[in-house]
Amino acid sequence: MRTTAVIIGAGQAGLAMSWWLAARSIDHVVLERGEVANTWRTERWPSLTLLTPNWQSRLPGFGYEGDDPDSFRTLPETIAFLERYARLVSPPLKTHCRVTSVRRTGDGYEVATAQGTWQCKAVVLATGGFNIAQPPKLSEAVPSGIAQLTPVQYRNPESLQRGGVLVVGAAATGAQLADEIQRSGRPVTLAVGEHVRATRTYRGKDMQWWMDATGLNDERYDEVENLTRARSLPSFQLAGYPDRRNIDLNALTSLGVKLVGRLAGIRDGKAQLSGSLRNVCELADLKLNRLLNRIDEWAAENGVRGDPPHRPEPTRVEASPPLGLDFDRAGIRTIVWATGFRPDYSWLDVPVLDRKGNIRHDGGVVTEAPGLYLLGLTFLRRRKSTLIDGVGDDARDLSAHLAAQLGARSVDAAAAN
Amino acid sequence: MAKAKADKPVNNGVNVEALFGAQEALKNAPEAAKFKWRATVKWIKGTHSRTSIQSFYGLGAEQKHKAKYDFDADHPEVFAAEDNAATPVEIVLAGLASCLTAGVAAVAQARKVQLRSVSATLEAGMDVRGILGMDEDIRNGFDGIKVTYKIDADASPEDIKAIVAQSQKRSAVYDIITNPTNVTVEVS
Numbered sequence: 001m002r003t004t005a006v007i008i009g010a011g012q013a014g015l016a017m018s019w020w021l022a023a024r025s026i027d028h029v030v031l032e033r034g035e036v037a038n039t040w041r042t043e044r045w046p047s048l049t050l051l052t053p054n055w056q057s058r059l060p061g062f063g064y065e066g067d068d069p070d071s072f073r074t075l076p077e078t079i080a081f082l083e084r085y086a087r088l089v090s091p092p093l094k095t096h097c098r099v100t101s102v103r104r105t106g107d108g109y110e111v112a113t114a115q116g117t118w119q120c121k122a123v124v125l126a127t128g129g130f131n132i133a134q135p136p137k138l139s140e141a142v143p144s145g146i147a148q149l150t151p152v153q154y155r156n157p158e159s160l161q162r163g164g165v166l167v168v169g170a171a172a173t174g175a176q177l178a179d180e181i182q183r184s185g186r187p188v189t190l191a192v193g194e195h196v197r198a199t200r201t202y203r204g205k206d207m208q209w210w211m212d213a214t215g216l217n218d219e220r221y222d223e224v225e226n227l228t229r230a231r232s233l234p235s236f237q238l239a240g241y242p243d244r245r246n247i248d249l250n251a252l253t254s255l256g257v258k259l260v261g262r263l264a265g266i267r268d269g270k271a272q273l274s275g276s277l278r279n280v281c282e283l284a285d286l287k288l289n290r291l292l293n294r295i296d297e298w299a300a301e302n303g304v305r306g307d308p309p310h311r312p313e314p315t316r317v318e319a320s321p322p323l324g325l326d327f328d329r330a331g332i333r334t335i336v337w338a339t340g341f342r343p344d345y346s347w348l349d350v351p352v353l354d355r356k357g358n359i360r361h362d363g364g365v366v367t368e369a370p371g372l373y374l375l376g377l378t379f380l381r382r383r384k385s386t387l388i389d390g391v392g393d394d395a396r397d398l399s400a401h402l403a404a405q406l407g408a409r410s411v412d413a414a415a416a417n
Numbered sequence: 418m419a420k421a422k423a424d425k426p427v428n429n430g431v432n433v434e435a436l437f438g439a440q441e442a443l444k445n446a447p448e449a450a451k452f453k454w455r456a457t458v459k460w461i462k463g464t465h466s467r468t469s470i471q472s473f474y475g476l477g478a479e480q481k482h483k484a485k486y487d488f489d490a491d492h493p494e495v496f497a498a499e500d501n502a503a504t505p506v507e508i509v510l511a512g513l514a515s516c517l518t519a520g521v522a523a524v525a526q527a528r529k530v531q532l533r534s535v536s537a538t539l540e541a542g543m544d545v546r547g548i549l550g551m552d553e554d555i556r557n558g559f560d561g562i563k564v565t566y567k568i569d570a571d572a573s574p575e576d577i578k579a580i581v582a583q584s585q586k587r588s589a590v591y592d593i594i595t596n597p598t599n600v601t602v603e604v605s
Binding site: 194261262264265267272274275276279280282283286289290320355 | 447560561575578579582583585586591592594595596597
């Protein structure tokens with residue numbers, strides 16, 4: 001089969017790109033391994049909520065029309081929302097069509113699936129950056145009696161054994177799971193490395209409102225000071241619960257969660273914990289205060305009135321956090337590895353991966369492989385690239401690049417004739 | 418973030434441009450980033466020994482300090498020793514102090530903050546019943562280290578705190594002390 005562009009993945013990124021390609025009259029197909037919003041449907045835990053308020057899921061041609069702009073979507077609501085968007089976009093969609101390989105041909109690409117093979121000029125990888133939750137290598141040394149699971153396998157606290165739970169990692173996922181597991185009566189120990197502290201509301205407005213209004217979410221990848229760092233930063237410690245509660249370390253400590261240092265090793269059935277807890281908390285507090293300073297400055301310059309600035313108290317760290325954890329003695333029955341995700345490119349037969357398995361790209365344009373594009377990754381083109389709200393602007397930019405490239409080629413072809 | 422004062426160039430004696438240049442160069446040559454640090458030690462008498470440091474390996478080749486540096490170590494008289502030099506654990510504190518302080522200078526330079534003076538005191542607690550083998554529950558090493566910096570610089574107290582925090586984050590000795598390291602000791 002032949003088409004101009006193949007979009008792989010029918011989540012928010014693939015659908016937004018389809019909208020833009022249709023707007024530019026570029027013939028294309030969207031290939032999806034399962035159904036629309038497949039990762040949301042099959043690889044996330046049921047209590048997950050969006051971290052962004054309802055108003056902030058603006059997609060091309062699709063804004064919020066409900067009467068509850070400030071609430072946060074639940075997982076079923078998020079899936080239904082993307083289904084509605086899919087009906088609006090009505091892309092040329094092939095579901096249950098898993099891509100098995102993408103390789104270069106003379107002047108384009110060949111995309112192989114179980115339902116046949118497509119020849120095309122351009123391929124957009126809209127498969128996301130959070131495909132594989134991989135526990136660190138040291139997990140191999142965990143004693144055999146302890147259950148281990150990743151956030152992809154996790155369903156709810158009740159499906160865990162009774163007893164203590166060690167959650168490793170304190171980004172949004174680790175902090176959310178620590179919060180709900182502790183509330184289920186299973187005592188949680190949280191291993192904390194470098195993290196990004198946040199507060200759900202500030203001066204009476206949602207943190208995401210400030211990020212949007214100040215322009216911080218629009219900060220571009222070619223303007224940010226240290227892009228590698230910006231792309232590898234852990235996510236905000238935020239959740240979107242109806243009570244707008246914080247899930248920062250102080251909130252978790254108040255629930256009874258025990259904070260320990262980063263998991264540094266496992267020896268003789270015992271965890272070794274880093275002595276750096278105090279400093280990573282200090283770094284996160286300083287970073288949050290710098291962000292709030294920027295917000296205050298912006299509010300003053302723009303005459304935005306909010307409640308008076310009230311700064312969160314510094315993260316409470318006990319005087320001598322433990323440096324080791326004897327799983328048996330501490331009653332740890334389960335370890336949850338909230339240590340991050342990585343993308344799956346096992347089906348990509350184009351040599352564009354760096355040493356860490358990521359695709360080398362310039363704002364989503366894979367310059368080494370003309371016609372290949374990436375969408376939906378952290379800080380792809382903007383700070384908001386990782387949000388549903390950010391993927392539309394990225395899709396607009398990349399579809400313009402794609403269209404220009406196709407145009408340039410047809411001009412070349414005409415000149416050659 | 419500290420703002421540079423346009424009229425006064427910041428100079429803490431750290432060549433940050435060279436460090437950023439090295440970062441760029443090593444991106445494309447990760448093998449050159451692999452260093453080996455070395456020391457040799459000779460027993461003198463009793464608890465007194467002398468460690469010498471001169472060669473190391475890095476940037477894909479053997480390297481040498483400008484001179485051979487010697488570090489004597491001994492135990493104090495309260496341990497019934499001759500006190501010819503500082504104890505090894507104090508030398509560990511010296512390593513941490515120097516590493517963090519070098520980091521403060523480098524981070525301040527990168528953030529365009531002029532330092533006027535930097536000093537710190539370090540104190541580490543230890544229950545010597547551990548090394549005397551009197552109680553298995555007491556570790557040999559420090560039960561904690563407290564570092565207190567005094568810094569005079571062209572920056573707000575918050576920016577100074579951020580420089581010190583970043584210095585810990587990037588410090589080799591801080592990492593060596595706060596995280597476990599496999600140690601292999603052989604006799605040839």
